[in-house]
Amino acid sequence: MGKLNWSHNAYYQRFLIRQLPTPCTRVLDVGCGAGGFATELARRVEHVDAIDRSAVMIDAAKRAVPENVRCMLGDVLATPLAEGAYDAIVSISTLHHMPLDEVLPVLARALRPGGVIAAVALPRPDLLRELPVESVAVIGHRLLGMAFRILRTRGRGSWYAVEETHDVMPVVLDPPLTTRQVRARVAAVLPGARVRRLVFWRYSLVWRKPA
Incomplete structure (x- = not known):
């Protein structure tokens, strides 16, 4: 089985990229890890802020990302984010580590009207x-x-190969909420958000901030 492993996170990057609004010049990547997704985003938008609370991951990201990505060591719940600063806020495999009723309002405030949260x-x-x-x-x-x-x-390309930094990533804790429970929590904080179960052991959350 090990030889057949591939990155489900990388697989769903394209889904998140399709959610980016137009225009989109500034994006926040929450829980950026080693910077793989931030690098993909940087090919499409002018500026990416990539934040992670793991110093090991931020050090790896700084070595990998292009110049239009700013790597930030910190917890998004404790890091001041300017109100309305971002056109989009994206995240892969991070939200289940944080209480949704605390983090979603923080992200919503940092999003411009008409901007998108996609996770x-x-x-x-x-x-x-x-x-x-x-x-x-x-x-x-x-x-x-x-x-x-x-x-x-x-x-013929990397085709969702597991990143070399995978073994040094922080331990993934057991998710506390089912998709159904996530949907109920999100609805209370972000009315109109779409939450759905994805095939490969993930759920998606997409919300457009009212203009």
Whole structure:
């Protein structure tokens, strides 16, 4: 199984990029890790602020990102963010580490009117309601893992390869909320937000701030 592993986080980067508003010149990447997604964002927008509370990850990100990415060591809940500063705020596999009722208002204030919050995070398993999705995920993970491995060995790109820094990433804690519970929490803070379960052990959250 190990040889068939691939990065679900990298796989969902394209989904998040499709959520970026137009125009979009300044983006905040919350929980940037080693800077892989910030680098992709920097190819599409003028400026990216990439924040992570892990010094190891920020050091790795600083070595990887282009000049239009500013790497910030800190907790987004404790770091002052200018009101309305960002066109979009994105996050991959970070929101489940934080209380949603605390972090979402912080992000919403930092977003300009018409801006977008787009995140992908891990839900707690909910087998009674999501067994079909879980079954598809297990089969799909293996099938896509084989396809991606073949493409990589033929020199046709990285195809969601696990990053070299994966082994030094902070330990992922068990997510506290199911997708259904996340949807209820988010609705109370960000009316109109869309929360849905994704196939590969993630949920998505997308919200456009009223203009």
